[in-house]
Amino acid sequence: MAISSASLISSFSHAETFTKPLKIDTVNPNPPNPILLISKCNSERELMQIQAYAIKSHQEDVSFNTKLINFCTESPTESSMSYARHLFDAMSEPDIVIFNSIARGYSRSTNPLEVFNLFVEILEDDLLPDNYTFPSLLKACAVAKALEEGRQLHCLSMKLGVDDNVYVCPTLINMYTECEDVDAARCVFDRIVEPCVVCYNAMITGYARRNRPNEALSLFREMQGKNLKPNEITLLSVLSSCALLGSLDLGKWIHEYAKKHGFCKYVKVNTALIDMFAKCGSLDDAVSIFENMRYKDTQAWSAMIVAYANHGQAENSMLMFERMRSENVQPDEITFLGLLNACSHTGLVEEGREYFSWMVHEFGIVPSIKHYGSMVDLLGRAGHLEDAYEFIDKLPISPTPMLWRILLAACSSHNNLELAEKVSERILELDDSHGGDYVILSNLYARNKKWEAVDSLRKVMKDRKAVKVPGCSSIEVNNVVHEFFSGDGVKSATTKLHRALDEMVKELKLAGYVPDTSMVVHADMGDQEKEITLRYHSEKLAIAFGLLNTPPGTTIRVVKNLRVCRDCHSAAKLISLIFGRKVVLRDVQRFHHFEDGKCSCRDFW
DNA sequence: ATAGGGTTAG
Numbered sequence: 001m002a003i004s005s006a007s008l009i010s011s012f013s014h015a016e017t018f019t020k021p022l023k024i025d026t027v028n029p030n031p032p033n034p035i036l037l038i039s040k041c042n043s044e045r046e047l048m049q050i051q052a053y054a055i056k057s058h059q060e061d062v063s064f065n066t067k068l069i070n071f072c073t074e075s076p077t078e079s080s081m082s083y084a085r086h087l088f089d090a091m092s093e094p095d096i097v098i099f100n101s102i103a104r105g106y107s108r109s110t111n112p113l114e115v116f117n118l119f120v121e122i123l124e125d126d127l128l129p130d131n132y133t134f135p136s137l138l139k140a141c142a143v144a145k146a147l148e149e150g151r152q153l154h155c156l157s158m159k160l161g162v163d164d165n166v167y168v169c170p171t172l173i174n175m176y177t178e179c180e181d182v183d184a185a186r187c188v189f190d191r192i193v194e195p196c197v198v199c200y201n202a203m204i205t206g207y208a209r210r211n212r213p214n215e216a217l218s219l220f221r222e223m224q225g226k227n228l229k230p231n232e233i234t235l236l237s238v239l240s241s242c243a244l245l246g247s248l249d250l251g252k253w254i255h256e257y258a259k260k261h262g263f264c265k266y267v268k269v270n271t272a273l274i275d276m277f278a279k280c281g282s283l284d285d286a287v288s289i290f291e292n293m294r295y296k297d298t299q300a301w302s303a304m305i306v307a308y309a310n311h312g313q314a315e316n317s318m319l320m321f322e323r324m325r326s327e328n329v330q331p332d333e334i335t336f337l338g339l340l341n342a343c344s345h346t347g348l349v350e351e352g353r354e355y356f357s358w359m360v361h362e363f364g365i366v367p368s369i370k371h372y373g374s375m376v377d378l379l380g381r382a383g384h385l386e387d388a389y390e391f392i393d394k395l396p397i398s399p400t401p402m403l404w405r406i407l408l409a410a411c412s413s414h415n416n417l418e419l420a421e422k423v424s425e426r427i428l429e430l431d432d433s434h435g436g437d438y439v440i441l442s443n444l445y446a447r448n449k450k451w452e453a454v455d456s457l458r459k460v461m462k463d464r465k466a467v468k469v470p471g472c473s474s475i476e477v478n479n480v481v482h483e484f485f486s487g488d489g490v491k492s493a494t495t496k497l498h499r500a501l502d503e504m505v506k507e508l509k510l511a512g513y514v515p516d517t518s519m520v521v522h523a524d525m526g527d528q529e530k531e532i533t534l535r536y537h538s539e540k541l542a543i544a545f546g547l548l549n550t551p552p553g554t555t556i557r558v559v560k561n562l563r564v565c566r567d568c569h570s571a572a573k574l575i576s577l578i579f580g581r582k583v584v585l586r587d588v589q590r591f592h593h594f595e596d597g598k599c600s601c602r603d604f605w
Numbered sequence: 606a607t608a609g610g611g612t613t614a615g
Contacts, residue, residue: 063613068612073615098606101606104606118610119612121612131606132606135607136606139607165607166607167606167607168607170607170608171606171607171608173608174607174608196607197608198607198608199607199608200608201607202607202608202611203608203611205608206608209613211613218612229607232609232610233608233609233610234608235610236608236609236610237608237609237610239610240610266610267610268609268610268611269610270610271608271610272609272611272612275610275611275612296612299611300609300610301611302609302611302612303610303611304611305611306611306612308609332611333612334611334612335611337611337612338611338612342614351613368612369614370612370613370614373614373615377614377615381615400614402614402615403614405614405615406615408615410615440615458609563611563615587615588612588614589614589615590615
């Protein structure tokens with residue numbers, strides 16, 4: 001069928017911006033085949049020329065259009081997809097194979113959900129979806145986090161009996177986990193009679209990405225029990241689970257496994273190893289993996305930059321960036337996120353500003369909300385609180401509660417109650433369900449002895465049913481990860497661990513430790529009570545557990561789910577001195593290395 | 606034509 005050139009041009013939104021014409025040798029006695037020309041095509045304008053040429057030379061037919069559609073959907077842009085769609089609409093007898101090609105394009109485009117308009121049309125035309133239709137559509141739901149559409153597709157796939165197909169099954173699992181319904185994903189997984197490696201991988205990855213590393217690891221063990229061979233993709237997710245848990249022993253074991261089974265040739269596996277070692281507190285191992293890589297891509301460099309940033313070694317992050325540039329590896333948005341974090345963790349305000357401007361102007365990277373967040377942190381933490389406030393106010397996007405939250409944390413560490421109140425108002429306008437916000441403000445009131453304000457804020461918090469995530473610290477001893485929650489044992493401290501903790505605090509006090517009870521919020525508590533609350537903070541419990549259960553001299557590695565508390569930070573410094581132990585504490589945003597009474601963060605955090 | 610490393614929020 002013929003397509004008018006007017007409709008062709010209008011299908012490309014930027015058609016007029018292409019100027020360089022393609023040379024097609026039409027005088028040749030054997031004119032080139034339009035299908036072969038497509039593969040040499042570099043721009044949309046050239047594509048249009050080829051199309052016009054095909055029409056003119058009467059060589060356009062169904063197979064030509066199919067090729068053209070496949071070409072358009074290969075690396076989808078808004079206009080190439082709209083052109084593909086146009087070609088599809090013009091077909092007198094479109095089949096499901098061509099639809100699948102378009103659906104695949106949509107699933108990788110910026111507006112994946114648009115595929116559903118076309119999907120509804122083909123269903124009305126009684127075109128039957130097949131095994132290959134569902135993965136694309138489900139992928140679109142996963143990208144767009146469209147759980148409802150995903151569920152409907154799941155039902156439809158069951159009706160058509162393709163839900164247990166090897167291609168459909170993993171994408172169903174992936175769709176549910178990406179849409180944050182991990183339990184639905186698990187239901188799909190559990191219904192599979194004999195799950196293959198890909199299904200295991202989909203489920204393990206889902207758990208890892210949704211921050212459920214224990215379940216990911218338990219599936220990994222189950223898989224090995226069944227004699228299913230993990231592949232490099234399994235290892236990526238398992239390593240990322242080790243990183244989440246801070247489980248260095250298991251991570252080392254996986255490293256050995258990878259070496260033994262030849263998985264270390266994969267760049268991605270090495271990058272995951274760097275990330276795992278860094279997040280488990282062993283920066284040296286991360287560096288050694290990195291330096292032994294023959295080929296390092298953007299992600300590998302970024303992983304190392306982020307690793308140094310999280311360990312408070314901004315100089316090394318910046319050095320890595322220089323090396324990366326000298327080896328002509330292109331940085332991306334995460335590389336810069338790492339650099340900005342490196343600067344904010346060490347108070348390098350000017351350097352941070354420079355990287356930000358460099359990123360935008362030299363590399364054309366559009367700042368994301370995370371870059372803005374890092375800038376707010378950079379300014380706020382360095383004490384430029386008003387600048388940070390102004391920075392948020394002037395953003396081209398409307399600020400999220402998270403941006404204000406970062407500033408609130410900075411107000412808290414600089415004890416600026418006035419601005420903290422102003423910022424809290426901005427947060428609560430947007431989201432009043434986040435318990436942590438009330439706690440920070442109320443701690444500030446407590447520090448400034450405004451007890452009525454503490455009480456009334458606590459009451460508001462209770463009325464709104466805002467819940468604070470409890471502090472939790474974990475430590476791995478002999479391959480077992482032990483978790484401690486803040487306040488464990490406050491009411492009845494009877495175990496060996498609590499006695500050890502009491503002993504520990506006694507020795508700390510002899511060395512000059514004074515419990516900092518100023519931020520313990522309960523106004524009605526006596527000093528003694530406040531001190532006990534503080535003593536049973538999760539990080540102290542975990543460290544005491546480490547002292548008790550590991551040989552003298554061993555490094556104690558603790559992972560905390562929130563930011564480390566001020567009192568625990570000063571206690572940890574003394575512990576490293578008195579007990580002659582290195583303590584590596586990973587908190588929600590960075591590492592603290594305690595040694596000989598000092599911390600690697602130089603008390604800037 | 607299925608699963609995918611570095612970010613994920615103070």
